[in-house]
Amino acid sequence: MGIRERKERERERRRQQIMVAAKRVFTDKGFSKATMEDIAKEAELSPGTLYLYFKNKDELYASLSLRILQYLMIRLEHVNAEPFTDAAQRLNALKEAMYDVYEFDPLILINMFHMQSSETLKNLSADLLKQIESLSRNSLKVMANIFEDGIRRNIFVDKHPTAIADILWSLFSGIVLWETSKKIINGQKDYLKETFDTAFEIFSRGILRN
Amino acid sequence: MGIRERKERERERRRQQIMVAAKRVFTDKGFSKATMEDIAKEAELSPGTLYLYFKNKDELYASLSLRILQYLMIRLEHVNAEPFTDAAQRLNALKEAMYDVYEFDPLILINMFHMQSSETLKNLSADLLKQIESLSRNSLKVMANIFEDGIRRNIFVDKHPTAIADILWSLFSGIVLWETSKKIINGQKDYLKETFDTAFEIFSRGILRN
Amino acid sequence: MGIRERKERERERRRQQIMVAAKRVFTDKGFSKATMEDIAKEAELSPGTLYLYFKNKDELYASLSLRILQYLMIRLEHVNAEPFTDAAQRLNALKEAMYDVYEFDPLILINMFHMQSSETLKNLSADLLKQIESLSRNSLKVMANIFEDGIRRNIFVDKHPTAIADILWSLFSGIVLWETSKKIINGQKDYLKETFDTAFEIFSRGILRN
Amino acid sequence: MGIRERKERERERRRQQIMVAAKRVFTDKGFSKATMEDIAKEAELSPGTLYLYFKNKDELYASLSLRILQYLMIRLEHVNAEPFTDAAQRLNALKEAMYDVYEFDPLILINMFHMQSSETLKNLSADLLKQIESLSRNSLKVMANIFEDGIRRNIFVDKHPTAIADILWSLFSGIVLWETSKKIINGQKDYLKETFDTAFEIFSRGILRN
DNA sequence: GATGAATGAGATTTCATTCAT
DNA sequence: CATGAATGAAATCTCATTCAT
Structure with a gap:
């Protein structure tokens, strides 16, 4: 497994981690009441990090x-x-x-x-x-x-x-x-x-x- | 028809007018992208007026x-x-x-x-x-x-x-x-x-x- | 007592009625939290009427x-x-x-x-x-x-x-x-x-x- | 001095900066005439930032x-x-x-x-x-x-x-x-x-x- | 004069997003 | 890469004031 590949895998893992958190928060509060900060907190990441993996809130949502x-x-x-x-x-x-x-x-x-x-x-x-x-x-x-x-x-x-x-x-x-x-x-x-x-x-x- | 009754009827008509506009806007944009100003404009009323008939955005939505x-x-x-x-x-x-x-x-x-x-x-x-x-x-x-x-x-x-x-x-x-x-x-x-x-x-x- | 004078007296009575109500509301809520509608309700008058007797909210307040x-x-x-x-x-x-x-x-x-x-x-x-x-x-x-x-x-x-x-x-x-x-x-x-x-x-x- | 401690100190400094500005604006205009934007401007911060340090206008006021x-x-x-x-x-x-x-x-x-x-x-x-x-x-x-x-x-x-x-x-x-x-x-x-x-x-x- | 529905400007507040560290 | 403080645009909502009735 090349280093590039490992990176890619790591990246995918992170995406999944965020999506799992997002699922929980959206399920709990619905789209409009859930904030990116809620999701970040649930994922134990900072808000900024979410944007390294998803273009914006709508896209994170759609990814689910x-x-x-x-x-x-x-x-x-x-x-x-x-x-x-x-x-x-x-x-x-x-x-x-x-x-x-x-x-x-x-x-x-x-x-x-x-x-x-x-x-x-x-x-x-x-x-x-x-x-x-x-x-x-x-x-x-x-x-x-x-x-x-x-x-x-x-x-x-x-x-x-x-x-x-x-x-x-x-x-x-x-x-x-x-x-x-x-x-x-x-x-x-x-x-x-x-x-x-x-x-x-x-x-x-x-x-x-x- | 007493004056009180007429008032009540007038009020109900207004509520309907707002709900019709709200339906159109929510249908078009979805809850979180629709703004109270959009709805007010669609209903040809001022934003403040919506709040005389509905407590807040959620309640207007739920009324539908x-x-x-x-x-x-x-x-x-x-x-x-x-x-x-x-x-x-x-x-x-x-x-x-x-x-x-x-x-x-x-x-x-x-x-x-x-x-x-x-x-x-x-x-x-x-x-x-x-x-x-x-x-x-x-x-x-x-x-x-x-x-x-x-x-x-x-x-x-x-x-x-x-x-x-x-x-x-x-x-x-x-x-x-x-x-x-x-x-x-x-x-x-x-x-x-x-x-x-x-x-x-x-x-x-x-x-x-x- | 001329008719003009009686009118004037009537007007003064109304002013007092409003000020009594205003005193109660301002005392209870403080200036910024008290609304003209609160005062109108307390005085059993309509908001518009307050403006026939006082130029604006500040002036009503100051009159006290x-x-x-x-x-x-x-x-x-x-x-x-x-x-x-x-x-x-x-x-x-x-x-x-x-x-x-x-x-x-x-x-x-x-x-x-x-x-x-x-x-x-x-x-x-x-x-x-x-x-x-x-x-x-x-x-x-x-x-x-x-x-x-x-x-x-x-x-x-x-x-x-x-x-x-x-x-x-x-x-x-x-x-x-x-x-x-x-x-x-x-x-x-x-x-x-x-x-x-x-x-x-x-x-x-x-x-x-x- | 740990990093946590420094953060805390920095945060306190910011709070003070806002309170100093708030004091000036409230002193000048009184509570109800002073706006959060006035205060933000005086503190050379954005309105949103005030809310990172104080829950709302009343709480900022009371903090003084x-x-x-x-x-x-x-x-x-x-x-x-x-x-x-x-x-x-x-x-x-x-x-x-x-x-x-x-x-x-x-x-x-x-x-x-x-x-x-x-x-x-x-x-x-x-x-x-x-x-x-x-x-x-x-x-x-x-x-x-x-x-x-x-x-x-x-x-x-x-x-x-x-x-x-x-x-x-x-x-x-x-x-x-x-x-x-x-x-x-x-x-x-x-x-x-x-x-x-x-x-x-x-x-x-x-x-x-x- | 009195009303009170409607206004709409402007206030508070939120929050997606950015960016310096 | 990751952070999270700060942003500021834009949203919700309020309410002093007006004006047609």
């Missing part, structure tokens, strides 16, 4: 989205790579994958919707934006593949696989948001796991033939 | 959530009030209701998730918070009633009606957020209507017996 | 000083008018007069020191400023007369009567300020009356011959 | 009170530490001490009375408030000690030493306020030194036996 997408991608590819057994099992694998994504970063979905404003997007570097866009497109494509496969085998109802993938992803993120929201506002117990299971049962019945 | 919940509540009660014909028709009525809610205020669902931070919550008046909480609880209850009815008549699969209501609402808001997100990030065409229809078909197959 | 000076003046003249009996009695009458002034408007003395800034003074109308100045000068002159009389009769020590008047007034206002201050900051019991009595004893010993 | 109390405390302890010679000399030392306090910070006594409003008090940090309270209590205690000593030696009249201390401090601050007030309002010459000397003569006669 990239991170979860990368994780999602990996999990989906695993599901896809497993030898096909039966449809129900496959859907179950998908459910597990998505639940893992949730556990990896529960509030990240909110993060991803924060970016819905041109005001925010124009603060991002073209490079980061392209990465997010392509990864997001690909994740859905991999998910769609799974459904396409099922449709071809005549196990799933004949709907456009991309649409099904979108629906599943929407269902998933909708549940995360809504259940989290209820928990915070009403202070009620966390029913996310149960809701998610029921949702998947309904979804499965909805797309499986017969 | 209350507004859409009120609209949702009205539409759901209509569905509930219609004489029961058949299950498919009922689900369809529900779909229409939710789509109307979407059209009433497409991006404002994000609002409801903005509040997911104690930092934000503590800026809200107890009164507003209570209203949102109770309305949100009731809306879901009305929706759950519809499913409970269907389950009792043995038309729907036997799942906990509250859970079904949560899932439908999650599905709905997830789709709105995700499709809007794709549109903004990729600049792609708006497929929301189509996705929504497909999602409802799957959901219906998923909960109808047989 | 004028009011207490007028009261002081009246009380001092009474003391002066009483036929001279003996020195101790006279000093006692003076003490009573000052204590009455304190009871009439305890925190007014703080008010009077608020005006110590050219920034404030330039907001006052020339007329009001002149009135305050002349009344303040005259009050002290009347007080000085009492001492001059005592010195001439060889009862009091031979100091400049104006200086003695200044010292007495300073002692008085200093006690009011300090005792009030202690009461508010430490939350301790009000010892003002006792302190005032002791102070007067010392002062009397200090200026009486023998 | 703490500062003069600290100075008063030091001077009083010196007087107390001097070997007792004779009563008149001791009272003279006290007079010198108080005059020094006045010269250290002539107008800032007004500060101490500005705090007379719960509205202001609630903006102060508990810590600062406690410091002011305790220092203020202690200063008076030290002063009272001096009088207690004199009473025990049968040199001073037999009054409660705490009350005497309160009276002296009231006399002192009353004179400062009143003479300054006259100077500003009437534009007349500064007689403070003379008035102060006379006041002390009277006060001394008032408390010395014989």
Whole structure:
């Protein structure tokens, strides 16, 4: 391993350290109430240091989205790579994958919707934006593949696989948001796991033939 | 109409005027990039005036959530009030209701998730918070009633009606957020209507017996 | 009584009503924290109305000083008018007069020191400023007369009567300020009356011959 | 000197720099007319910097009170530490001490009375408030000690030493306020030194036996 | 005269970002 | 590289004052 490479690795480690801290703070306070100083403190670094690794606050925020997408991608590819057994099992694998994504970063979905404003997007570097866009497109494509496969085998109802993938992803993120929201506002117990299971049962019945 | 009543009505009109402007600006720029001055300009009022009607920026933002919940509540009660014909028709009525809610205020669902931070919550008046909480609880209850009815008549699969209501609402808001997100990030065409229809078909197959 | 005169009397009544309210609010919150709306509410009038009677906030404030000076003046003249009996009695009458002034408007003395800034003074109308100045000068002159009389009769020590008047007034206002201050900051019991009595004893010993 | 210690010292220096500027501006314009920007400009710092050292405007203002109390405390302890010679000399030392306090910070006594409003008090940090309270209590205690000593030696009249201390401090601050007030309002010459000397003569006669 | 909603200038305060060390 | 004090622009918010009714 060359010295350059080691440096690069060290740098990446630092980026991760900051992102972990940022995730915690953003999760706790939301984008607008979280300050760069909060994040720096959480990361046990100085505010100035954050700027050596991220162009600005918006970009740090957006990087979290990239991170979860990368994780999602990996999990989906695993599901896809497993030898096909039966449809129900496959859907179950998908459910597990998505639940893992949730556990990896529960509030990240909110993060991803924060970016819905041109005001925010124009603060991002073209490079980061392209990465997010392509990864997001690909994740859905991999998910769609799974459904396409099922449709071809005549196990799933004949709907456009991309649409099904979108629906599943929407269902998933909708549940995360809504259940989290209820928990915070009403202070009620966390029913996310149960809701998610029921949702998947309904979804499965909805797309499986017969 | 007494003078007091007219005053009250005038005041409510002003509040609405501000909320309409706020919706536009928040939709366009997101919470943290939108400024009170932006909103004042959009409403053709002075910044100070906004504070005569809303305690602070967070409260103005949160009031938008209350507004859409009120609209949702009205539409759901209509569905509930219609004489029961058949299950498919009922689900369809529900779909229409939710789509109307979407059209009433497409991006404002994000609002409801903005509040997911104690930092934000503590800026809200107890009164507003209570209203949102109770309305949100009731809306879901009305929706759950519809499913409970269907389950009792043995038309729907036997799942906990509250859970079904949560899932439908999650599905709905997830789709709105995700499709809007794709549109903004990729600049792609708006497929929301189509996705929504497909999602409802799957959901219906998923909960109808047989 | 002509109609003009009645109007004038009515107007004066209104002014007094506002000043009473202003006194309460300023006493409670201090100048900078008290708002014109606070005062209006206390006076059960609208903010706009205050401006029909006082040019601006500074002038309303300053008018309170004028009011207490007028009261002081009246009380001092009474003391002066009483036929001279003996020195101790006279000093006692003076003490009573000052204590009455304190009871009439305890925190007014703080008010009077608020005006110590050219920034404030330039907001006052020339007329009001002149009135305050002349009344303040005259009050002290009347007080000085009492001492001059005592010195001439060889009862009091031979100091400049104006200086003695200044010292007495300073002692008085200093006690009011300090005792009030202690009461508010430490939350301790009000010892003002006792302190005032002791102070007067010392002062009397200090200026009486023998 | 450790690096930490140097940092701390540097920080203290900055605080002093800001307080010196604040004193000038508050003295010139009074609390409500003085702006944080005025003070920043006077200190040759940016407005934001002030907030790194003081929580808010009220706290900056109140800190000035703490500062003069600290100075008063030091001077009083010196007087107390001097070997007792004779009563008149001791009272003279006290007079010198108080005059020094006045010269250290002539107008800032007004500060101490500005705090007379719960509205202001609630903006102060508990810590600062406690410091002011305790220092203020202690200063008076030290002063009272001096009088207690004199009473025990049968040199001073037999009054409660705490009350005497309160009276002296009231006399002192009353004179400062009143003479300054006259100077500003009437534009007349500064007689403070003379008035102060006379006041002390009277006060001394008032408390010395014989 | 009285009102009180609206104003808008200006105040306080925050905080992303920079840069000298 | 890392720091963190300082910046200063810009945000939120206040409130004395006005003016149409």
